[in-house]
Amino acid sequence: MTALAKRTVHKPDSFSTESAGxxxxxxxxxxxxLFAVAVxxxxxxxxxxxxxxDGAAVARGDVWFLPRGFTTETYSxxxxxxxxxxxxxxxxxxxxxxxxxxxxxTCLAAYPLSRKRFFLRRKLNFFVVFTMYFSGGMIPTYxxxxxxxxxxxxxxxxLPVLLSTYNMMICRSAMESVPEDLFENASLEGASxxxxxxxxxxxxxxxxxxxxxxxxxxxxxxxxxNAMLYLGRSDLQPLQIFLRRVLLMSxxxxxxxxxxxxxxxxxxxxxxxxxxxxxxxxxPIFCITPFVQKYLVTGTMLGAVKG
Amino acid sequence: xxxxxxxxxxxxxxxxxxxxxxxQLMLMFLPVFLFYLIFCYLPxxxxxxxxxxxxxxxxxxxxxxxxxxxxxWFQQFFNSVFAWRLIRNTFLLSFYSLIFGFPIPIIFxxxxxxxxxxxxxKTAQVITYLPYFISTVVVVGMMTNFLSPSSGIVNQVIKxxxxxxxxxxxxxxxxxxxxxxxxxxxxxxxxxIIFVAAIMGIDPTLYEAMKVDGASRWQQIIHLIIPMIxxxxxxxxxxxxxxxxxxxxxxxxxxxxxAVYETGDVIATYVYRQGIENKNFSYASxxxxxxxxxxFVFVVSSNALSRKVTGSSLW
Numbered sequence: 001m002t003a004l005a006k007r008t009v010h011k012p013d014s015f016s017t018e019s020a021g022x023x024x025x026x027x028x029x030x031x032x033x034l035f036a037v038a039v040x041x042x043x044x045x046x047x048x049x050x051x052x053x054d055g056a057a058v059a060r061g062d063v064w065f066l067p068r069g070f071t072t073e074t075y076s077x078x079x080x081x082x083x084x085x086x087x088x089x090x091x092x093x094x095x096x097x098x099x100x101x102x103x104x105x106t107c108l109a110a111y112p113l114s115r116k117r118f119f120l121r122r123k124l125n126f127f128v129v130f131t132m133y134f135s136g137g138m139i140p141t142y143x144x145x146x147x148x149x150x151x152x153x154x155x156x157x158x159l160p161v162l163l164s165t166y167n168m169m170i171c172r173s174a175m176e177s178v179p180e181d182l183f184e185n186a187s188l189e190g191a192s193x194x195x196x197x198x199x200x201x202x203x204x205x206x207x208x209x210x211x212x213x214x215x216x217x218x219x220x221x222x223x224x225x226n227a228m229l230y231l232g233r234s235d236l237q238p239l240q241i242f243l244r245r246v247l248l249m250s251x252x253x254x255x256x257x258x259x260x261x262x263x264x265x266x267x268x269x270x271x272x273x274x275x276x277x278x279x280x281x282x283x284p285i286f287c288i289t290p291f292v293q294k295y296l297v298t299g300t301m302l303g304a305v306k307g
Numbered sequence: 308x309x310x311x312x313x314x315x316x317x318x319x320x321x322x323x324x325x326x327x328x329x330x331q332l333m334l335m336f337l338p339v340f341l342f343y344l345i346f347c348y349l350p351x352x353x354x355x356x357x358x359x360x361x362x363x364x365x366x367x368x369x370x371x372x373x374x375x376x377x378x379x380w381f382q383q384f385f386n387s388v389f390a391w392r393l394i395r396n397t398f399l400l401s402f403y404s405l406i407f408g409f410p411i412p413i414i415f416x417x418x419x420x421x422x423x424x425x426x427x428x429k430t431a432q433v434i435t436y437l438p439y440f441i442s443t444v445v446v447v448g449m450m451t452n453f454l455s456p457s458s459g460i461v462n463q464v465i466k467x468x469x470x471x472x473x474x475x476x477x478x479x480x481x482x483x484x485x486x487x488x489x490x491x492x493x494x495x496x497x498x499x500i501i502f503v504a505a506i507m508g509i510d511p512t513l514y515e516a517m518k519v520d521g522a523s524r525w526q527q528i529i530h531l532i533i534p535m536i537x538x539x540x541x542x543x544x545x546x547x548x549x550x551x552x553x554x555x556x557x558x559x560x561x562x563x564x565x566a567v568y569e570t571g572d573v574i575a576t577y578v579y580r581q582g583i584e585n586k587n588f589s590y591a592s593x594x595x596x597x598x599x600x601x602x603f604v605f606v607v608s609s610n611a612l613s614r615k616v617t618g619s620s621l622w
Binding site for chain 1: 320325328329331332333335336338339340342343345346347348349350351352353354356366367368370385414415418419421422423428431433434435436437438440441442443444445447449451452454458460463492495496498501503504506509513516524525556557561570575578579582583588590591592595596598599602603
């Protein structure tokens with residue numbers, strides 16, 4: 001597989017043997033790529049360095065690249081906030097159960113819609129796809145969800161977003177690409193549709209499912225909108241709501257909730273507290289995302305090229 | 308038992324037999340059906356409240372009993388001073404995002420595939436697509452804090468060079484620029500993935516053939532790579548056009564403040580303030596329905612365009 005990939009990828013001549021014009025192009029390309037990487041990475045590096053730097057060095061404006069006067073005291077301070085842990089746990093709950101429900105529903109929708117013999121296939125496809133064309137919008141949806149008694153309920157973070165039609169379509173076209181013979185043979189041997197979904201379709205599209213799991217998990221982890229609309233109680237609120245309070249509003253409230261003498265010291269450290277929170281929020285994403293990198297192309301390609 | 312011959316034309320079978328044959332598939336789809344019914348189609352029914360004087364208290368059921376007022380809320384919206392501003396802001400934010408945001412991933416993808424250092428190219432790709440997965444709250448939070456007039460790094464630099472601190476987030480003239488730049492910053496790496504894949508899929512012998520003809524690498528980019536990825540580019544462009552008006556509510560909501568409503572307030576945030584904050588459900592639904600209807604027109608036309616230009620529509 002790798003040998004094949006290596007052979008089919010074009011590689012330009014080496015730098016030393018190419019013409020002056022090509023050399024100039026090479027240099028321009030290198031500058032552009034390095035610029036793109038720097039622009040993307042620097043904000044994160046800066047946030048990271050501030051979060052580990054000594055408060056005095058930050059106040060003097062000494063921190064530009066790497067941490068100055070390395071310290072983890074802001075981390076210990078932030079980790080002392082009970083609201084941080086509450087919201088972290090809530091987010092973990094919504095992410096784990098939300099993603100699980102997402103994947104189950106995505107497969108339950110994609111498998112029937114991918115079976116060519118299914119007599120309702122065209123009708124149900126239209127039923128599903130129409131929701132991408134038109135939606136009731138924010139207010140009627142809000143009325144439906146609150147009307148079901150989901151206000152201040154954990155289910156409000158899961159039920160309204162059980163399924164993303166776009167992701168389901170990626171899954172459906174992956175299942176459509178499974179050779180029909182496999183299903184026919186299994187069917188002749190008396191396999192049920194449940195069996196064929198779980199033992200033929202799902203195992204054969206694992207790369208796509210991995211990417212979809214990532215998309216869903218990230219969406220659940222980052223969900224701010226539903227939490228803002230439906231969760232008023234702070235013991236139910238996820239990390240993103242907490243982050244918004246710390247990052248975008250006056251942090252006084254957060255500092256008061258610490259309720260200790262450390263609050264005074266904390267007031268001087270508002271910026272550091274904010275950057276520590278950004279690091280704590282970004283770490284799970286940065287840890288998980290690179291793992292599915294090799295599948296990422298499969299997942300995005302199918303979605304855009306085949307509908 | 309049906310004979311195999313009949314299996315070729317399932318449409319000819321009686322319904323009861325089809326239901327029996329596909330009962331498992333129907334059962335599988337049932338929960339999904341209920342989800343769409345409740346959370347997608349029921350709100351569409353609820354849009355009726357845009358034509359009613361809907362009162363709080365009776366819950367969603369009030370949709371079926373509230374008095375009918377016709378187009379009163381639509382008239383109120385289009386006669387208000389906000390209508391034009393909201394439509395203009397929504398359109399311009401999307402339009403600038405498209406103009407500025409669409410070419411960057413393509414240029415980046417071409418650059419990254421031209422690098423000889425494959426390992427570095429891979430790393431660069433991972434680094435640049437990571438921001439895509441970061442939440443809007445964090446991205447806006449970082450931007451706001453970097454741009455803060457008192458402690459932000461940007462204003463520190465401006466002051467170090469003898470300039471005066473700028474209150475970026477509080478100025479209407481900066482809102483669109485910040486929205487577009489941060490949006491592009493967050494998504495260019497991820498959007499490049501598909502173009503990188505398209506370029507890597509080009510047959511290497513085509514490069515060789517061009518080299519034999521004495522083509523420079525710049526000519527290879529212009530005459531080989533760009534034509535080869537133009538299908539993907541057109542398809543994605545049409546897709547983006549279809550969602551043109553889908554301005555991210557979350558991001559605008561987190562970025563804006565009354566000081567920048569002049570350029571920052573969009574239809575979705577107005578609907579939120581009117582509906583959720585002020586409880587004018589009927590009026591907000593009417594504005595939302597107008598927004599959904601315009602969105603519908605965009606998606607349908609982009610799909611028709613796609614069918615005509617590329618021969619394939621998305622659905």
